[in-house]
Amino acid sequence: MTRAEIHEFLSRLREIDPEPTTELEYTSPFELLIAVILSAQATDVGVNKATRRLYPVANTAQAILDLGEDALKRHISTIGLFNAKAKNVIAACRILVAQHGGEVPNDRAALEALPGVGRKTANVVLNTVFGEPAIAVDTHIFRVSNRTGLAPGKDVRAVEDRLMRVIPGEFLLGAHHWLILHGRYTCKARKPDCPKCVVRDLCRFKEKTVGSA
Template sequence: MTKKTTGKTPAKKAPTKRPVCASLLTHAQIVEMFTRLRELNPKPTTELEYRTPFELLVAVILSAQATDVGVNKATRRLYPVANTPQAILALGEEGLKKYIATIGLFNAKAKNVIAACRILVEQYGGEVPRDRAALEALPGVGRKTANVVLNTAFGEPTIAVDTHIFRVANRTGLAPGKDVRTVEDKLLAVVPEEFKQDAHHWLILHGRYVCKARKPDCPHCVIRDICKFKDKTP
């Protein structure tokens, strides 16, 4: 006896999407990684010198494609003279350049700092806003700069991904990604809450002094047994 057919083609099941793996490390390995980094440096912070959110904001704007050491040398001269939006506006763009001329791209940075100061004075009473959208609307401020200010000045659990953090996240397998935003999103997803506030500083310092670009110092790395980097230095 033959079965009657309805003439309808059975509906195909939609392919099941595989979840995107945010990390090559297990949760236990990630906890151990940050536990060790915390033991080495219980209270990490930025190496940029600042006393107020505004000083930090300016320092981070100046730090683009420049070293923290170079920025600190400039701000040590600048801040005793002008360390508020109003005072820097009084200097003017040409006056500001005299203090930051040793920093790369100082012409563009001076223009951005002056424009940012004008907005801070006119729209925020000279205060740095504790708001991502407001920060990113300032000239010279991108997502990374906003993350640094929100994290370091205001205590928000953000993670600013620079070249050091991008490298460490990919090498270790902690949060591999092809672009900085992907890495940032993955880090926010996999870093446990207890470590999230300081994760940015631990990772940047580890990348700056241990997991260096040209030749990582694997023999002196406290997380080398957890790290997934295949070409470890002997």
């Protein structure tokens, strides 16, 4: 896409949703961090279902350590890979308590040092909680960026780097959420809803779906 097309593309997504945010439910930086850790290979709906049970019981690093790994597993057992995730959450909570006073650090290196936290999770926290212009490239953003021609790349890091280069500054804070939601509800993997897409005319996807007669 040209610079003008990228501006128009994002302007239209912003018009639909002027103040985008994550669909994960949270009331504190810590709750979001744990929700994002749990969301790996899981849906936001599934994570919210589990955290609605967990957070009334334990929603701080120390409270989860007091709860213990076995009890934590019971609260998140409906989520895929819950055994491994529980182990990571407990380990991350230990570090948060020991090194950060139980608070979520506003620092990429410190975030990525936590078990279960990679670049994508760190980007979500930095963007959503701390208002930093970061883009967490998940399967939705990777697909939308390549399919539309917004920011083609062979892997998630290449797409992230390109998005950060081509997206105008005024859109950087919201781009992460706009692209995820567009991929989740319109530019879907199996059958994109091209007839209802607000950026259809800007999109480079050659196999656009058509509306029913």
